[in-house]
Amino acid sequence: MVDSSKVPASGTGDTGIEAGGDERVWRAGRLDPMPIRKLPDAPPAIHLLGPTVFLVALGVGMGESYMWPRLVLVFGPEIRWLFLIGVTLQAVVMLEMARYAMATGESIFTGAARVFKPLMWFFFAVAILVYIWPGHLSAGAAAFEEITGIPWIVTACVALVLVGVIFTLARVIYNLLENVLSFLIGVLVIGTAIIASIVGSWDDLASTITGMFAFGYFPTEALSSSWFPIVVGSIAFAGPSGMQQMWYTLHLRDSGAGMGSHIPQIRGLRHAGEEEKIPAHGYMFDTSDPDELKKWKGWRRWVTFDALLLFWGITMLVTISFTVLAQAAARENPDVKGLIEGGDRDAALSAMSDAFSAAGGPILGGLFFGFIALIGLNATLGLFDSFSRGQADMTYFFVPGARKFKMAHLYAAFLWGVIIFGILILLFGPADGPSGVLDILAFLSTFAMGAYCVVLLLVNNRMLPKPIRPKWWTNAIIGFGAVFYLGMLFYSLLRFGVVVS
Numbered sequence: 208m209v210d211s212s213k214v215p216a217s218g219t220g221d222t223g224i225e226a227g228g229d230e231r232v233w234r235a236g237r238l239d240p241m242p243i244r245k246l247p248d249a250p251p252a253i254h255l256l257g258p259t260v261f262l263v264a265l266g267v268g269m270g271e272s273y274m275w276p277r278l279v280l281v282f283g284p285e286i287r288w289l290f291l292i293g294v295t296l297q298a299v300v301m302l303e304m305a306r307y308a309m310a311t312g313e314s315i316f317t318g319a320a321r322v323f324k325p326l327m328w329f330f331f332a333v334a335i336l337v338y339i340w341p342g343h344l345s346a347g348a349a350a351f352e353e354i355t356g357i358p359w360i361v362t363a364c365v366a367l368v369l370v371g372v373i374f375t376l377a378r379v380i381y382n383l384l385e386n387v388l389s390f391l392i393g394v395l396v397i398g399t400a401i402i403a404s405i406v407g408s409w410d411d412l413a414s415t416i417t418g419m420f421a422f423g424y425f426p427t428e429a430l431s432s433s434w435f436p437i438v439v440g441s442i443a444f445a446g447p448s449g450m451q452q453m454w455y456t457l458h459l460r461d462s463g464a465g466m467g468s469h470i471p472q473i474r475g476l477r478h479a480g481e482e483e484k485i486p487a488h489g490y491m492f493d494t495s496d497p498d499e500l501k502k503w504k505g506w507r508r509w510v511t512f513d514a515l516l517l518f519w520g521i522t523m524l525v526t527i528s529f530t531v532l533a534q535a536a537a538r539e540n541p542d543v544k545g546l547i548e549g550g551d552r553d554a555a556l557s558a559m560s561d562a563f564s565a566a567g568g569p570i571l572g573g574l575f576f577g578f579i580a581l582i583g584l585n586a587t588l589g590l591f592d593s594f595s596r597g598q599a600d601m602t603y604f605f606v607p608g609a610r611k612f613k614m615a616h617l618y619a620a621f622l623w624g625v626i627i628f629g630i631l632i633l634l635f636g637p638a639d640g641p642s643g644v645l646d647i648l649a650f651l652s653t654f655a656m657g658a659y660c661v662v663l664l665l666v667n668n669r670m671l672p673k674p675i676r677p678k679w680w681t682n683a684i685i686g687f688g689a690v691f692y693l694g695m696l697f698y699s700l701l702r703f704g705v706v707v708s
Contacts, residue, residue: 242490249505262301264388291419293443302511315453318670321666328601348366353560368630373588374475376475432703471484594625599618
């Protein structure tokens with residue numbers, strides 16, 4: 208054992224095992240040390256959707272079904288190489304977010320606080336700034352309006368209240384949401400693949416796939432002040448955008464992944480009295496024990512399967528389907544490109560609906576808008592849960608006096624707060640319809656993504672024991688992500704003086 212008084216606060220020991228009073232602990236940063244506990248056995252690597260369903264629900268959203276098809280209609284399928292880079296980068300980020308969460312049972316927000324508390328408060332503020340905009344739900348409600356004629360604002364406001372009621376009544380929020388999202392994602396993936404096979408052609412599929420590898424293709428028009436910010440936002444929406452990867456660490460914890468098995472789950476407000484006391488710190492396993500490291504490798508295989516096959520694969524499958532639909536729409540409506548370039552940003556959805564109708568009549572055309580509405584609901588369920596979960600987590604652990612409340616109470620306060628604010632934005636906000644709300648959300652998300660890449664490098668390389676830190680090539684990819692997102696953001700600001708058109 209090592210005398211804890213001689214251990215550096217940064218927690219940079221080789222094994223992660225230090226003496227701390229009556230028990231062995233891992234010291235990381237200036238927060239409470241993490242007691243050493245046993246790492247549970249990893250489940251089989253090949254499995255059905257677990258916590259990754261949240262990232263899939265958020266990743267298979269408006270970027271894949273709306274923003275990227277719009278770019279394909281204007282610039283052709285070759286523009287999709289930028290999507291390939293974006294979603295592949297997100298898969299690596301997912302693996303690295305999982306590294307810290309599974310090793311400690313803590314969220315990446317607590318990891319950021321261990322490095323430097325203002326970093327965590329930065330993300331607390333960014334979450335409020337970005338996610339007051341109900342963009343996904345707005346676009347889904349607009350699609351629902353096409354089917355029913357009900358004004359999209361009415362549908363969006365009703366849906367916001369419904370989401371709040373569902374989460375309030377849930378006994379264990381994670382369990383409910385995983386089951387609901389798994390079903391909805393299954394319907395979406397299978398449904399869009401079937402419709403794309405009916406509407407599209409083999410040539411559409413071939414150009415969609417080859418377009419993913421048209422590296423360097425970037426038409427002059429895409430460099431304009433009207434389109435470059437939208438392209439940047441669309442790259443951010445290639446998979447989960449903004450802080451969704453950070454929130455994924457909370458879903459991992461609630462699912463009991465790795466050391467998250469030692470942390471109680473969040474309850475709905477109605478069942479807050481059943482919630483167990485949540486510890487003020489995470490836990491670490493003995494990284495000097497070969498058996499524990501073997502179990503750790505099992506957990507890494509488990510989450511790698513999630514990242515590569517479930518997350519990357521499902522996201523790619525859905526976006527291929529929608530790209531095929533976009534090309535079919537261009538044939539059915541040759542003037543759609545001109546309409547979009549002329550400022551009619553909703554023309555893309557109408558054109559793809561027309562392609563559905565051409566293949567199977569008006570009923571099939573309405574079904575397309577049903578898919579868009581479903582995507583909006585998926586994303587809203589995931590986003591509102593994740594926002595409330597993340598803000599409650601930071602408040603509970605770092606706001607003085609907050610632990611007098613249960614996590615369920617804080618979760619409910621943030622949930623209903625963002626719902627009420629969202630309704631006010633929809634009714635009285637400055638955004639010009641669903642498309643405007645979505646573009647603002649997409650571009651603001653880019654800034655958060657560049658910032659969390661930086662934080663991820665600091666947390667995983669300073670707060671974890673050396674045996675489980677990332678490899679150099681993983682650090683290089685995450686570093687590229689930081690430069691990629693922030694570089695595009697500041698290029699747009701310096702060249703065009705705008706962040707969104």
